[in-house]
Amino acid sequence: MGKVFAYNHKITSNETDVTQKINIGKMVDLMMLASEKQGNELGVGEKKVNELGYGWVVTQHLINIIDLPQINQEIKIWTKADSYNKYFTYRKFGIEDMDGNELVTMETIFVLMDFKNRKISSLIPELIDPYEAKESKKLKRFPTVPKEMQVQQRKEYTVRFMDIDSNKHVNNAHYFDWMLDSLDYDFLTTNDLKKINIQYKNEVRYGQKVESEMQLVIDDNQKFSLHRIQNGENISCIAQCFWK
Amino acid sequence: MGKVFAYNHKITSNETDVTQKINIGKMVDLMMLASEKQGNELGVGEKKVNELGYGWVVTQHLINIIDLPQINQEIKIWTKADSYNKYFTYRKFGIEDMDGNELVTMETIFVLMDFKNRKISSLIPELIDPYEAKESKKLKRFPTVPKEMQVQQRKEYTVRFMDIDSNKHVNNAHYFDWMLDSLDYDFLTTNDLKKINIQYKNEVRYGQKVESEMQLVIDDNQKFSLHRIQNGENISCIAQCFWK
Numbered sequence: 001m002g003k004v005f006a007y008n009h010k011i012t013s014n015e016t017d018v019t020q021k022i023n024i025g026k027m028v029d030l031m032m033l034a035s036e037k038q039g040n041e042l043g044v045g046e047k048k049v050n051e052l053g054y055g056w057v058v059t060q061h062l063i064n065i066i067d068l069p070q071i072n073q074e075i076k077i078w079t080k081a082d083s084y085n086k087y088f089t090y091r092k093f094g095i096e097d098m099d100g101n102e103l104v105t106m107e108t109i110f111v112l113m114d115f116k117n118r119k120i121s122s123l124i125p126e127l128i129d130p131y132e133a134k135e136s137k138k139l140k141r142f143p144t145v146p147k148e149m150q151v152q153q154r155k156e157y158t159v160r161f162m163d164i165d166s167n168k169h170v171n172n173a174h175y176f177d178w179m180l181d182s183l184d185y186d187f188l189t190t191n192d193l194k195k196i197n198i199q200y201k202n203e204v205r206y207g208q209k210v211e212s213e214m215q216l217v218i219d220d221n222q223k224f225s226l227h228r229i230q231n232g233e234n235i236s237c238i239a240q241c242f243w244k
Numbered sequence: 245m246g247k248v249f250a251y252n253h254k255i256t257s258n259e260t261d262v263t264q265k266i267n268i269g270k271m272v273d274l275m276m277l278a279s280e281k282q283g284n285e286l287g288v289g290e291k292k293v294n295e296l297g298y299g300w301v302v303t304q305h306l307i308n309i310i311d312l313p314q315i316n317q318e319i320k321i322w323t324k325a326d327s328y329n330k331y332f333t334y335r336k337f338g339i340e341d342m343d344g345n346e347l348v349t350m351e352t353i354f355v356l357m358d359f360k361n362r363k364i365s366s367l368i369p370e371l372i373d374p375y376e377a378k379e380s381k382k383l384k385r386f387p388t389v390p391k392e393m394q395v396q397q398r399k400e401y402t403v404r405f406m407d408i409d410s411n412k413h414v415n416n417a418h419y420f421d422w423m424l425d426s427l428d429y430d431f432l433t434t435n436d437l438k439k440i441n442i443q444y445k446n447e448v449r450y451g452q453k454v455e456s457e458m459q460l461v462i463d464d465n466q467k468f469s470l471h472r473i474q475n476g477e478n479i480s481c482i483a484q485c486f487w488k
Contacts, residue, residue, distance in 0.1 A: 013280060013290060014273045014417065018408050018450075025406070029258045036257060040316075046257060047316075071410075072284075072291075158399075160425040161432050162269070164262050166315075173258065181404040185450055188405050206262075206429055 002133040005038035006078035008098075011069050019189055020071040024180065024196070025173035027069065028061065031093040031106055032172070034079040042130040046166070049127060053115050055167045057203075059088075060109045060142055063196040067103045074098050081131035083140070086122050087111055089133065090140055109142065113167075118203075145199050145238045149226040151213040153182045159208050169203035175237050179227040182214035191223070191243045198239035204231050246377035249282035250322035252342075255313050263433055264315040268424065268440070269417035271313065272305065275337040275350055276416070278323040286374040290410070293371060299357045299411045301364075301447075303332075304386055306351045307440040318342050325375035327384070330366050331355055333377065334384055353386065357411075362447075389443050389482045393459040393470040397426045403452050413447035419481050423471040426458035435467070435487045442483035448475050 015026045022030075039045040049056060069075050075095050082090045093106040114121040157178055165171040175198065180188065204210055213228045223243045229236040259270045266274075283289040293300060313319050319339050326334045337350040358365040401422055409415040419442070424432065448454055457472045467487045473480040 012277050013410065014277065014415065016410070017406060018410060018412060020410055023406055033256050033258065155402075160421060161427075161429060162261060162267055162421045162425065166257065166260070166262060166264055168262055171258065177404060177406045181406065183405075185405060 002081040002131050004078055004080045005034055005041065006076055007034060007037060008074065008076050011071055011073045011075065013071055016071045021068040022070070024193065025176035027104065028106070028176065029173045030077055031079065031095070034077045034093060035091060038079060044127050044130050052124070052127070054121060054127070055113045055115060056110050057113045058108055058172050058200055059111055060199045061196065062107045062142060064105045065193050065195065068192065069095060069103055075103065081133035083134045083136045084123060084128055085136055085139060087120060088139070089123060089128065107142070143197055145197050145240045146226060147238065149213070149215040149228060151215060153214040155182055155212045157210050157212065159204055159206055159210065161206065164206050169205050172200065175229060178210065178212040178229055179214070179239055182212045182227065183216070183225060193241060194244045195242040196239060198237060200237045202231065202234045202236050204236050210236060246325035246375050248322055248324045249278055249285065250320055251278060251281060252318065252320050255315055255317045255319065257315055260315045265312040266314070268437065269420035271348065272350070272420065273417045274321055275323065275339070278321045278337060279335060282323060288371050288374050296368070296371070297359050298365060298371070299359060300354050301357045302352055302416050302444055303355055304353045304443045305440065306386060308349045309437050309439065311347045312436065313339060313347055319347065325377035327378045327380045328367060328372055329380055329383060331364060332383070333367060333372065351386070387441055389441050389484045390470060391482065393457070393472060395457040395459060397458045399426055399456045401454050401456065403448055403450055403454065405450065408450050413449050416444065419473060422454065422456040422473055423458070423483055426456045426471065427460070427469060437485060438488045439486040440483060442481060444481045446475065446478045446480050448480050454480060
């Protein structure tokens with residue numbers, strides 16, 4: 001089984017929104033930071049990956065929220081590489097309170113992007129072996145996000161300089177802000193997220209315009225929202241959020 | 245002289261932009277966090293201030309940048325309350341590398357907002373005394389930002405749920421993103437900030453539309469940009485940025 005890496009953190013006010021709970025994009029950032037720190041510790045950090053001509057790209061997050069961290073709360077954030085096959089590596093993340101109670105879990109699929117052609121490359125032992133994850137020929141099946149939706153709300157955004165990262169595309173965490181902003185203030189301050197399934201399809205780059213589209217489904221048995229980030233003809237990302 | 249508070253931090257990738265240097269808004273956030281931490285340590289943190297019916301509001305930052313912190317760099321962030329008079333408190337901030345070299349300094353004016361009428365209140369000894377700053381009858385003079393400008397670039401933004409903080413208005417750090425996004429990619433990747441003088445005039449709230457207006461002045465002796473965030477008829481903030 002893969003090596004575990006963990007660090008402690010105290011939630012600061014600038015990581016929270018008006019509800020004083022953590023912003024979802026920033027929460028995902030904190031978990032991704034655990035894998036970044038682990039990469040550095042094992043000598044296969046972002047710098048090394050970039051030097052070899054590659055970048056790690058997330059294709060899917062499955063997030064399960066038991067209790068969203070709040071302002072000033074001390075938390076422990078952990079991660080481990082779980083398994084991998086020829087193209088995909090599966091990583092687990094979690095957030096616990098200081099008594100070891102589970103607050104959030106996340107499963108993530110990563111692929112390696114070759115900077116030469118910006119296409120997916122097969123994984124490289126040099127970048128994989130240090131994590132000591134198990135190799136598995138099987139493709140792990142994650143639930144997929146429904147592709148069909150009836151758009152009820154649409155908002156447009158232009159990608160800003162501050163939205164792009166060193167891979168020169170919009171950082172994953174920004175998609176959560178675009179998606180959730182399609183729900184209104186009253187909904188966001190009176191409903192709590194339970195689960196998020198997000199699939200990334202195509203990168204978005206500086207200056208491009210995206211539309212954040214949303215459908216909210218509420219009936220006796222369920223309450224979920226469907227989201228799509230559309231970049232011209234391309235779908236950039238789709239997601240399903242389940243609400244308490 | 246006021247009590248000093250300091251903490252160490254290592255710059256993470258999500259705090260940097262495509263240049264791998266720290267995002268200015270996030271840098272200001274890190275410094276403001278020092279004063280938040282100090283407030284908590286002295287028993288006059290945000291929670292206590294809010295309970296008394298008040299909130300701290302920044303009216304001006306003067307930022308001096310010697311060398312912008314970069315990805316993975318370890319830094320020390322310090323702050324102290326410098327002096328105060330009836331309405332204003334003056335605070336100093338700094339960022340140093342681990343050898344004690346100064347990277348950034350910031351001087352900030354704070355006022356106390358009364359939540360009942362959202363107006364400025366006179367300062368309260370209970371919230372001031374623990375910092376042990378010196379009282380001064382004199383009003384400290386900060387350079388002002390030129391009010392007149394010839395707008396060359398204008399971009400519109402709608403305030404998102406994620407832009408507002410527990411004071412229910414746009415957090416100061418977001419203004420830097422709006423302002424700097426009015427300059428283009430080529431300019432931002434080839435010019436470095438030297439100084440920022442930013443004055444906050446009126447708060448901006450959820451759902452409001454703002455326009456970020458900019459004029460760039462380059463001649464033999466100087467290179468600066470003027471910025472104005474306009475919220476309908478109200479000026480929300482003005483700034484002058486000096487570039488290397």
